[in-house]
Amino acid sequence: KPSLRRGKSEIITIGISTGGPNALTQMLPMLPGNIGVPIVIVQHMPPVFTKSLAASLNAKCALTVKEAQDREDLKANTVYIAPGGKQMKLVASADGLNRQIKITNDPPENSCRPSADYLFRSVGDYYVGRSTAVIMTGMGSDGTKGLEILKQKGAMIIAQNEDTCVVFGMPKKPIESGMADVIAPLNKIADEIVKSVR
Known part of the structure:
Protein backbone atom coordinates (compact mmCIF):
# COMPACT_ATOMS: atom_id res chain seq x y z
CA LYS A 1 0.00 0.00 0.00
CA PRO A 2 1.41 3.41 -0.89
CA SER A 3 2.09 5.67 2.07
CA LEU A 4 1.69 8.96 0.24
CA ARG A 5 -0.86 10.16 2.78
CA ARG A 6 -1.15 12.44 4.36
CA GLY A 7 -0.67 16.07 4.78
CA LYS A 8 -3.62 18.33 5.30
CA SER A 9 -5.90 18.26 2.30
CA GLU A 10 -5.64 21.27 0.00
CA ILE A 11 -8.71 20.48 -2.07
CA ILE A 12 -12.07 18.79 -1.53
CA THR A 13 -13.72 17.06 -4.46
CA ILE A 14 -17.25 15.61 -4.44
CA GLY A 15 -19.09 13.23 -6.77
CA ILE A 16 -22.86 13.00 -6.35
CA SER A 17 -25.95 12.19 -8.40
CA THR A 18 -29.51 11.05 -7.55
CA GLY A 19 -30.67 12.82 -4.38
CA GLY A 20 -27.72 15.18 -4.66
CA PRO A 21 -29.34 18.62 -4.60
CA ASN A 22 -31.10 17.86 -1.30
CA ALA A 23 -28.01 16.22 0.18
CA LEU A 24 -25.81 19.19 -0.78
CA THR A 25 -28.43 21.60 0.59
CA GLN A 26 -28.08 19.86 3.94
CA MET A 27 -24.32 19.29 3.94
CA LEU A 28 -22.67 22.38 2.42
CA PRO A 29 -24.22 24.92 4.85
CA MET A 30 -22.58 22.94 7.69
CA LEU A 31 -19.13 23.85 6.35
CA PRO A 32 -17.41 26.96 7.77
CA GLY A 33 -16.89 29.94 5.46
CA ASN A 34 -13.16 29.91 6.31
CA ILE A 35 -12.47 26.26 5.45
CA GLY A 36 -9.36 27.45 3.60
CA VAL A 37 -9.54 25.23 0.50
CA PRO A 38 -11.54 25.06 -2.74
CA ILE A 39 -14.36 22.52 -3.11
CA VAL A 40 -15.06 21.11 -6.57
CA ILE A 41 -18.31 19.22 -7.21
CA VAL A 42 -19.67 17.02 -9.98
CA GLN A 43 -23.45 16.75 -9.56
CA HIS A 44 -25.04 14.83 -12.44
CA MET A 45 -27.46 17.33 -13.98
CA PRO A 46 -28.46 18.63 -17.39
CA PRO A 47 -27.37 22.11 -18.56
CA VAL A 48 -28.91 25.20 -16.91
CA PHE A 49 -29.98 23.36 -13.75
CA THR A 50 -26.48 23.50 -12.29
CA LYS A 51 -26.51 27.30 -12.39
CA SER A 52 -29.75 27.52 -10.41
CA LEU A 53 -28.50 24.84 -7.98
CA ALA A 54 -25.35 26.90 -7.37
CA ALA A 55 -27.41 30.07 -6.79
CA SER A 56 -29.72 28.34 -4.33
CA LEU A 57 -26.78 26.80 -2.41
CA ASN A 58 -24.90 30.11 -2.40
CA ALA A 59 -27.85 31.74 -0.61
CA LYS A 60 -27.67 29.13 2.17
CA CYS A 61 -23.91 28.68 2.64
CA ALA A 62 -21.16 30.62 4.37
CA LEU A 63 -18.94 29.55 1.46
CA THR A 64 -19.26 31.11 -2.00
CA VAL A 65 -20.99 28.63 -4.32
CA LYS A 66 -20.90 29.12 -8.10
CA GLU A 67 -21.17 27.27 -11.38
CA ALA A 68 -17.59 26.70 -12.54
CA GLN A 69 -16.26 28.63 -15.54
CA ASP A 70 -13.53 27.66 -17.95
CA ARG A 71 -10.01 28.80 -16.99
CA GLU A 72 -11.07 30.09 -13.60
CA ASP A 73 -8.34 29.97 -10.91
CA LEU A 74 -9.26 27.81 -7.93
CA LYS A 75 -9.78 29.94 -4.84
CA ALA A 76 -10.10 28.91 -1.21
CA ASN A 77 -13.53 29.08 0.48
CA THR A 78 -15.26 28.68 -2.89
CA VAL A 79 -17.43 25.81 -4.11
CA TYR A 80 -17.35 25.13 -7.86
CA ILE A 81 -20.18 23.10 -9.41
CA ALA A 82 -19.49 21.52 -12.80
CA PRO A 83 -21.80 22.93 -15.49
CA GLY A 84 -24.41 20.40 -16.61
CA GLY A 85 -23.70 18.77 -19.98
CA LYS A 86 -19.93 19.53 -19.82
CA GLN A 87 -16.87 17.80 -18.41
CA MET A 88 -14.75 19.54 -15.76
CA LYS A 89 -11.15 18.88 -14.81
CA PHE A 120 -11.15 12.82 -9.86
CA ARG A 121 -8.43 11.66 -12.30
CA SER A 122 -7.30 15.25 -12.83
CA VAL A 123 -7.18 15.95 -9.09
CA GLY A 124 -4.78 13.02 -8.73
CA ASP A 125 -2.39 14.73 -11.14
CA TYR A 126 -1.88 17.74 -8.88
CA TYR A 127 -2.67 16.90 -5.28
CA VAL A 128 -0.71 13.81 -4.28
CA GLY A 129 -1.43 13.00 -0.63
CA ARG A 130 -3.23 16.31 -0.19
CA SER A 131 -6.80 15.82 -1.34
CA THR A 132 -10.10 14.63 0.09
CA ALA A 133 -12.64 12.96 -2.19
CA VAL A 134 -16.25 12.55 -1.10
CA ILE A 135 -18.57 10.11 -2.85
CA MET A 136 -22.24 10.61 -2.09
CA THR A 137 -25.76 9.47 -2.96
CA GLY A 138 -26.30 8.49 -6.58
CA MET A 139 -27.17 5.80 -9.08
CA GLY A 140 -24.52 3.81 -10.92
CA SER A 141 -20.78 3.67 -10.30
CA ASP A 142 -19.41 6.97 -11.63
CA GLY A 143 -16.45 7.95 -9.45
CA THR A 144 -15.22 4.46 -8.53
CA LYS A 145 -12.38 4.34 -11.08
CA GLY A 146 -11.31 7.89 -10.28
CA LEU A 147 -11.31 7.11 -6.56
CA GLU A 148 -9.02 4.13 -7.18
CA ILE A 149 -6.52 6.50 -8.80
CA LEU A 150 -6.87 9.06 -5.99
CA LYS A 151 -6.44 6.34 -3.36
CA GLN A 152 -3.16 5.27 -4.98
CA LYS A 153 -2.08 8.90 -4.76
CA GLY A 154 -2.80 9.14 -1.06
CA ALA A 155 -6.19 10.85 -1.07
CA MET A 156 -8.52 10.69 1.90
CA ILE A 157 -11.82 9.12 0.79
CA ILE A 158 -15.13 9.78 2.53
CA ALA A 159 -18.23 7.82 1.50
CA GLN A 160 -21.83 8.51 2.44
CA ASN A 161 -23.40 5.60 4.32
CA GLU A 162 -26.16 3.48 2.82
CA ASP A 163 -28.88 4.57 5.27
CA THR A 164 -28.72 8.25 4.28
CA CYS A 165 -28.32 7.77 0.50
CA VAL A 166 -31.39 8.19 -1.70
CA VAL A 167 -29.73 5.65 -4.03
CA PHE A 168 -26.79 3.63 -2.67
CA GLY A 169 -24.96 3.27 -5.98
CA MET A 170 -21.94 5.53 -6.25
CA PRO A 171 -20.65 4.94 -2.67
CA LYS A 172 -21.39 1.18 -2.75
CA LYS A 173 -18.24 -0.15 -4.39
CA PRO A 174 -15.83 2.26 -2.66
CA ILE A 175 -17.26 1.08 0.69
CA GLU A 176 -17.41 -2.64 -0.17
CA SER A 177 -13.87 -2.68 -1.57
CA GLY A 178 -12.47 -1.04 1.57
CA MET A 179 -11.37 2.07 -0.35
CA ALA A 180 -13.30 4.48 1.85
CA ASP A 181 -11.29 5.80 4.81
CA VAL A 182 -14.44 7.12 6.45
CA ILE A 183 -18.07 6.04 6.04
CA ALA A 184 -20.38 8.72 7.40
CA PRO A 185 -24.08 9.60 7.49
CA LEU A 186 -25.07 12.76 5.63
CA ASN A 187 -25.19 14.88 8.80
CA LYS A 188 -21.56 13.99 9.69
CA ILE A 189 -19.89 14.40 6.29
CA ALA A 190 -19.17 18.11 6.83
CA ASP A 191 -17.34 17.33 10.11
CA GLU A 192 -15.20 14.72 8.35
CA ILE A 193 -14.36 17.17 5.55
CA VAL A 194 -13.29 19.80 8.08
CA LYS A 195 -11.09 17.27 9.94
CA SER A 196 -9.31 16.42 6.69
CA VAL A 197 -8.21 20.02 6.07
CA ARG A 198 -7.19 20.95 9.61
Whole structure:
Protein backbone atom coordinates (compact mmCIF):
# COMPACT_ATOMS: atom_id res chain seq x y z
CA LYS A 1 0.00 0.00 0.00
CA PRO A 2 1.41 3.41 -0.89
CA SER A 3 2.09 5.67 2.07
CA LEU A 4 1.69 8.96 0.24
CA ARG A 5 -0.86 10.16 2.78
CA ARG A 6 -1.15 12.44 4.36
CA GLY A 7 -0.67 16.07 4.78
CA LYS A 8 -3.62 18.33 5.30
CA SER A 9 -5.90 18.26 2.30
CA GLU A 10 -5.64 21.27 0.00
CA ILE A 11 -8.71 20.48 -2.07
CA ILE A 12 -12.07 18.79 -1.53
CA THR A 13 -13.72 17.06 -4.46
CA ILE A 14 -17.25 15.61 -4.44
CA GLY A 15 -19.09 13.23 -6.77
CA ILE A 16 -22.86 13.00 -6.35
CA SER A 17 -25.95 12.19 -8.40
CA THR A 18 -29.51 11.05 -7.55
CA GLY A 19 -30.67 12.82 -4.38
CA GLY A 20 -27.72 15.18 -4.66
CA PRO A 21 -29.34 18.62 -4.60
CA ASN A 22 -31.10 17.86 -1.30
CA ALA A 23 -28.01 16.22 0.18
CA LEU A 24 -25.81 19.19 -0.78
CA THR A 25 -28.43 21.60 0.59
CA GLN A 26 -28.08 19.86 3.94
CA MET A 27 -24.32 19.29 3.94
CA LEU A 28 -22.67 22.38 2.42
CA PRO A 29 -24.22 24.92 4.85
CA MET A 30 -22.58 22.94 7.69
CA LEU A 31 -19.13 23.85 6.35
CA PRO A 32 -17.41 26.96 7.77
CA GLY A 33 -16.89 29.94 5.46
CA ASN A 34 -13.16 29.91 6.31
CA ILE A 35 -12.47 26.26 5.45
CA GLY A 36 -9.36 27.45 3.60
CA VAL A 37 -9.54 25.23 0.50
CA PRO A 38 -11.54 25.06 -2.74
CA ILE A 39 -14.36 22.52 -3.11
CA VAL A 40 -15.06 21.11 -6.57
CA ILE A 41 -18.31 19.22 -7.21
CA VAL A 42 -19.67 17.02 -9.98
CA GLN A 43 -23.45 16.75 -9.56
CA HIS A 44 -25.04 14.83 -12.44
CA MET A 45 -27.46 17.33 -13.98
CA PRO A 46 -28.46 18.63 -17.39
CA PRO A 47 -27.37 22.11 -18.56
CA VAL A 48 -28.91 25.20 -16.91
CA PHE A 49 -29.98 23.36 -13.75
CA THR A 50 -26.48 23.50 -12.29
CA LYS A 51 -26.51 27.30 -12.39
CA SER A 52 -29.75 27.52 -10.41
CA LEU A 53 -28.50 24.84 -7.98
CA ALA A 54 -25.35 26.90 -7.37
CA ALA A 55 -27.41 30.07 -6.79
CA SER A 56 -29.72 28.34 -4.33
CA LEU A 57 -26.78 26.80 -2.41
CA ASN A 58 -24.90 30.11 -2.40
CA ALA A 59 -27.85 31.74 -0.61
CA LYS A 60 -27.67 29.13 2.17
CA CYS A 61 -23.91 28.68 2.64
CA ALA A 62 -21.16 30.62 4.37
CA LEU A 63 -18.94 29.55 1.46
CA THR A 64 -19.26 31.11 -2.00
CA VAL A 65 -20.99 28.63 -4.32
CA LYS A 66 -20.90 29.12 -8.10
CA GLU A 67 -21.17 27.27 -11.38
CA ALA A 68 -17.59 26.70 -12.54
CA GLN A 69 -16.26 28.63 -15.54
CA ASP A 70 -13.53 27.66 -17.95
CA ARG A 71 -10.01 28.80 -16.99
CA GLU A 72 -11.07 30.09 -13.60
CA ASP A 73 -8.34 29.97 -10.91
CA LEU A 74 -9.26 27.81 -7.93
CA LYS A 75 -9.78 29.94 -4.84
CA ALA A 76 -10.10 28.91 -1.21
CA ASN A 77 -13.53 29.08 0.48
CA THR A 78 -15.26 28.68 -2.89
CA VAL A 79 -17.43 25.81 -4.11
CA TYR A 80 -17.35 25.13 -7.86
CA ILE A 81 -20.18 23.10 -9.41
CA ALA A 82 -19.49 21.52 -12.80
CA PRO A 83 -21.80 22.93 -15.49
CA GLY A 84 -24.41 20.40 -16.61
CA GLY A 85 -23.70 18.77 -19.98
CA LYS A 86 -19.93 19.53 -19.82
CA GLN A 87 -16.87 17.80 -18.41
CA MET A 88 -14.75 19.54 -15.76
CA LYS A 89 -11.15 18.88 -14.81
CA LEU A 90 -8.27 20.67 -13.13
CA VAL A 91 -5.26 21.94 -15.06
CA ALA A 92 -2.20 24.03 -14.21
CA SER A 93 -2.33 27.77 -14.85
CA ALA A 94 0.02 29.19 -17.51
CA ASP A 95 2.66 30.07 -14.88
CA GLY A 96 2.29 26.63 -13.31
CA LEU A 97 1.70 28.14 -9.87
CA ASN A 98 -2.06 27.81 -9.63
CA ARG A 99 -4.69 25.25 -10.47
CA GLN A 100 -7.46 26.20 -12.84
CA ILE A 101 -10.77 24.74 -13.91
CA LYS A 102 -10.98 23.46 -17.46
CA ILE A 103 -14.45 22.92 -18.93
CA THR A 104 -14.54 20.63 -21.98
CA ASN A 105 -16.92 18.91 -24.37
CA ASP A 106 -15.11 15.58 -23.93
CA PRO A 107 -17.42 12.57 -24.29
CA PRO A 108 -19.53 11.26 -21.39
CA GLU A 109 -17.99 8.66 -19.06
CA ASN A 110 -20.28 6.09 -17.42
CA SER A 111 -23.00 7.85 -19.48
CA CYS A 112 -22.30 10.96 -17.38
CA ARG A 113 -21.28 14.46 -18.41
CA PRO A 114 -20.14 15.87 -16.05
CA SER A 115 -18.47 12.72 -14.72
CA ALA A 116 -16.87 12.30 -11.29
CA ASP A 117 -14.26 9.91 -12.73
CA TYR A 118 -13.15 12.59 -15.19
CA LEU A 119 -12.75 15.17 -12.41
CA PHE A 120 -11.15 12.82 -9.86
CA ARG A 121 -8.43 11.66 -12.30
CA SER A 122 -7.30 15.25 -12.83
CA VAL A 123 -7.18 15.95 -9.09
CA GLY A 124 -4.78 13.02 -8.73
CA ASP A 125 -2.39 14.73 -11.14
CA TYR A 126 -1.88 17.74 -8.88
CA TYR A 127 -2.67 16.90 -5.28
CA VAL A 128 -0.71 13.81 -4.28
CA GLY A 129 -1.43 13.00 -0.63
CA ARG A 130 -3.23 16.31 -0.19
CA SER A 131 -6.80 15.82 -1.34
CA THR A 132 -10.10 14.63 0.09
CA ALA A 133 -12.64 12.96 -2.19
CA VAL A 134 -16.25 12.55 -1.10
CA ILE A 135 -18.57 10.11 -2.85
CA MET A 136 -22.24 10.61 -2.09
CA THR A 137 -25.76 9.47 -2.96
CA GLY A 138 -26.30 8.49 -6.58
CA MET A 139 -27.17 5.80 -9.08
CA GLY A 140 -24.52 3.81 -10.92
CA SER A 141 -20.78 3.67 -10.30
CA ASP A 142 -19.41 6.97 -11.63
CA GLY A 143 -16.45 7.95 -9.45
CA THR A 144 -15.22 4.46 -8.53
CA LYS A 145 -12.38 4.34 -11.08
CA GLY A 146 -11.31 7.89 -10.28
CA LEU A 147 -11.31 7.11 -6.56
CA GLU A 148 -9.02 4.13 -7.18
CA ILE A 149 -6.52 6.50 -8.80
CA LEU A 150 -6.87 9.06 -5.99
CA LYS A 151 -6.44 6.34 -3.36
CA GLN A 152 -3.16 5.27 -4.98
CA LYS A 153 -2.08 8.90 -4.76
CA GLY A 154 -2.80 9.14 -1.06
CA ALA A 155 -6.19 10.85 -1.07
CA MET A 156 -8.52 10.69 1.90
CA ILE A 157 -11.82 9.12 0.79
CA ILE A 158 -15.13 9.78 2.53
CA ALA A 159 -18.23 7.82 1.50
CA GLN A 160 -21.83 8.51 2.44
CA ASN A 161 -23.40 5.60 4.32
CA GLU A 162 -26.16 3.48 2.82
CA ASP A 163 -28.88 4.57 5.27
CA THR A 164 -28.72 8.25 4.28
CA CYS A 165 -28.32 7.77 0.50
CA VAL A 166 -31.39 8.19 -1.70
CA VAL A 167 -29.73 5.65 -4.03
CA PHE A 168 -26.79 3.63 -2.67
CA GLY A 169 -24.96 3.27 -5.98
CA MET A 170 -21.94 5.53 -6.25
CA PRO A 171 -20.65 4.94 -2.67
CA LYS A 172 -21.39 1.18 -2.75
CA LYS A 173 -18.24 -0.15 -4.39
CA PRO A 174 -15.83 2.26 -2.66
CA ILE A 175 -17.26 1.08 0.69
CA GLU A 176 -17.41 -2.64 -0.17
CA SER A 177 -13.87 -2.68 -1.57
CA GLY A 178 -12.47 -1.04 1.57
CA MET A 179 -11.37 2.07 -0.35
CA ALA A 180 -13.30 4.48 1.85
CA ASP A 181 -11.29 5.80 4.81
CA VAL A 182 -14.44 7.12 6.45
CA ILE A 183 -18.07 6.04 6.04
CA ALA A 184 -20.38 8.72 7.40
CA PRO A 185 -24.08 9.60 7.49
CA LEU A 186 -25.07 12.76 5.63
CA ASN A 187 -25.19 14.88 8.80
CA LYS A 188 -21.56 13.99 9.69
CA ILE A 189 -19.89 14.40 6.29
CA ALA A 190 -19.17 18.11 6.83
CA ASP A 191 -17.34 17.33 10.11
CA GLU A 192 -15.20 14.72 8.35
CA ILE A 193 -14.36 17.17 5.55
CA VAL A 194 -13.29 19.80 8.08
CA LYS A 195 -11.09 17.27 9.94
CA SER A 196 -9.31 16.42 6.69
CA VAL A 197 -8.21 20.02 6.07
CA ARG A 198 -7.19 20.95 9.61
